[in-house]
Amino acid sequence: MRTALVTGASSGIGLAICQHLLQQDWHITGLARDFSKAGSLTAKPCFTSVPIDLADLEQLPDRLTQLIKSIPSINAVIFCAGKGQFGSIEEFSYPQIHDLMAINFTGQAYLARAVIPKMKRAKHGDLVFMGSEAALNGSRKGSLYCASKFALRGFAQALRDECAKSGIRVSIINPGMV
Structure with missing residues (x-):
């Protein structure tokens, strides 16, 4: 049975991807802060929910290490966690800036860092990042959101080159507004 980790699994694109993969007989480990919605x-019998806050960067490395060790094999990681928050830079508090970058980029990078060694040992895997069309052009009232998605896009592009000879495929999807 194929196994995928899906971040942002409790709503939106992440939830839709989980539902689709379950119909295709995948086993899913879904990561989200809150599964109440x-x-x-x-x-579902092939779904395991893991409550985790990808923006809690202090706790995240240990939590991810334990999680990755607990899953025998991982065929794919689909990075859907994200937050759309818009406004002029001066409308954001410093903690809001930190949280937006943590959920939209840094937490995703931490998860990639945690899972890639396992995938390299297996000599296969897919990393699929959910970006945004905001990663293609900056926009008014989107300075921080665009920056977080530009960072994710650049990370995925560089990671594709880093993983090219290891059997790990890296891709990014940049949908419009959802």
């Missing part, structure tokens, strides 16, 4: 997803 995920409906019947958490009752």
Whole structure:
């Protein structure tokens, strides 16, 4: 059975991807802060919910290390966690800047860092990052959101080159507004 980790699994694109992969007989480990809005997803026999806050950068490395060790094999990681927050730079508090970058980029990079060694040993895997069209052009009232998605796009592009000879495929999808 193929196994995928999906971040942002409790809503939006992440939830839709989980539902689709379950129909394709994948085993899913879903990561999200809160599964209360995920409906019947958490009752599915091939779905494991893991409450985790990818913006909690202090706790994240240890939590991810334990999680990756607990899963025998991982065929794919689909990075859907994200937060859309818009406004002029001066409208953001410093903690809001930190949190937006943590959830949209840094937490995703931490998870990639945690899972890649396992995938390299297996000589296969797919890393699929959910970016945004905001990663293609900056926009008014989007300075921080665009920056977080530009960072994710650059990270995925560089990671693709880093992983090219290891059997790990890296891709990024940049949808419009959802």
